[in-house]
Amino acid sequence: MDKTDKAILKNLQKNARMTISDLSAAISLSMPAASERLRKLETSGVIKQYTVILDPEKINKNLTALMFLRFESTCKGEDFAEYAKTEAEINECYYITGDFDYFIKIVTEDARTLKSLLSRIKNCAGLVKTSNLVVLSNIIDNVSILSD
Amino acid sequence: MDKTDKAILKNLQKNARMTISDLSAAISLSMPAASERLRKLETSGVIKQYTVILDPEKINKNLTALMFLRFESTCKGEDFAEYAKTEAEINECYYITGDFDYFIKIVTEDARTLKSLLSRIKNCAGLVKTSNLVVLSNIIDNVSILSD
DNA sequence: GGTGAAATGAGTACCCC
DNA sequence: GGGGTACTCATTTCACC
Numbered sequence: 001m002d003k004t005d006k007a008i009l010k011n012l013q014k015n016a017r018m019t020i021s022d023l024s025a026a027i028s029l030s031m032p033a034a035s036e037r038l039r040k041l042e043t044s045g046v047i048k049q050y051t052v053i054l055d056p057e058k059i060n061k062n063l064t065a066l067m068f069l070r071f072e073s074t075c076k077g078e079d080f081a082e083y084a085k086t087e088a089e090i091n092e093c094y095y096i097t098g099d100f101d102y103f104i105k106i107v108t109e110d111a112r113t114l115k116s117l118l119s120r121i122k123n124c125a126g127l128v129k130t131s132n133l134v135v136l137s138n139i140i141d142n143v144s145i146l147s148d
Numbered sequence: 149m150d151k152t153d154k155a156i157l158k159n160l161q162k163n164a165r166m167t168i169s170d171l172s173a174a175i176s177l178s179m180p181a182a183s184e185r186l187r188k189l190e191t192s193g194v195i196k197q198y199t200v201i202l203d204p205e206k207i208n209k210n211l212t213a214l215m216f217l218r219f220e221s222t223c224k225g226e227d228f229a230e231y232a233k234t235e236a237e238i239n240e241c242y243y244i245t246g247d248f249d250y251f252i253k254i255v256t257e258d259a260r261t262l263k264s265l266l267s268r269i270k271n272c273a274g275l276v277k278t279s280n281l282v283v284l285s286n287i288i289d290n291v292s293i294l295s296d
Numbered sequence: 297g298g299t300g301a302a303a304t305g306a307g308t309a310c311c312c313c
Numbered sequence: 314g315g316g317g318t319a320c321t322c323a324t325t326t327c328a329c330c
Contacts, residue, residue, distance in 0.1 A: 050164035088295030093288035147236030
């Protein structure tokens with residue numbers, strides 16, 4: 001992971017579908033050299049996935065909500081983590097420090113679909129407390145974690 | 149945005165670097181037809197960006213933190229939104245309902261770099277209250293918002 | 297939306313430093 | 314060991330049906 005590898009990753013963060021020939025030009029390397037470095041970044045697991053960022057509003061996902069959950073101390077909700085993975089509208093889920101156990105981010109269509117999801121979540125065994133809030137405006141939603 | 153367009157998006161969510169020839173086979177369409185649909189999804193803004201998901205640990209981003217911020221009611225912190233965009237380690241920022249004004253997600257190296265960022269954030273004009281927590285385990289971190 | 301030809305891009309083998 | 318060059322094969326794009 002030297003400076004050239006980082007340059008490759010930064011270029012692909014901006015446009016993962018760029019061609020090897022454009023990429024190699026951007027990092028001032030020959031095509032085979034760039035291709036070989038990219039292959040190594042993929043096989044070593046530095047690159048987990050190539051994906052596409054969609055405009056939520058254009059696919060009818062107009063409501064983002066955040067939620068904290070606390071479970072009984074006897075069952076710290078390991079089951080919840082498994083359940084959360086089955087809900088396509090739960091896009092982020094973290095086990096956290098503090099008063100609650102889990103934090104989730106929900107991206108859904110509208111209040112009706114949110115209500116439906118919340119009622120499913122509140123059926124989870126051992127759930128003792130939740131806290132909800134709604135996103136009014138999306139300032140930053142960045143998947144690029146590599147900066148300099 | 150018919151069923152075929154959604155099939156294109158779902159395929160690209162899984163692998164944004166897949167070739168047009170593979171994509172066209174996956175959706176049972178000819179190559180030029182698939183290419184033309186993809187071009188329209190790009191120009192219409194449904195597809196905002198193609199990007200790469202990196203393994204945070206492999207690029208020394210071992211610490212994720214969440215933070216809530218409240219600003220003085222006179223200045224509701226519009227400046228903060230602008231400032232947040234300049235901090236590469238602030239990967240998500242939402243203007244929210246409830247007791248606080250903003251919610252941010254920070255992905256950083258370690259406690260030292262987090263401390264450094266927090267001290268910069270706490271310099272923001274009008275900031276009256278913050279609440280922090282640290283992520284212990286990343287259960288779901290999904291950028292794919294299109295489900296069915 | 298499908299078919300075929302021209303152009304562009306990717307991968308392999310080999311050479312150099 | 315890592316990078317450049319030339320050649321071959323795959324892929325994409327354009328004109329046309």
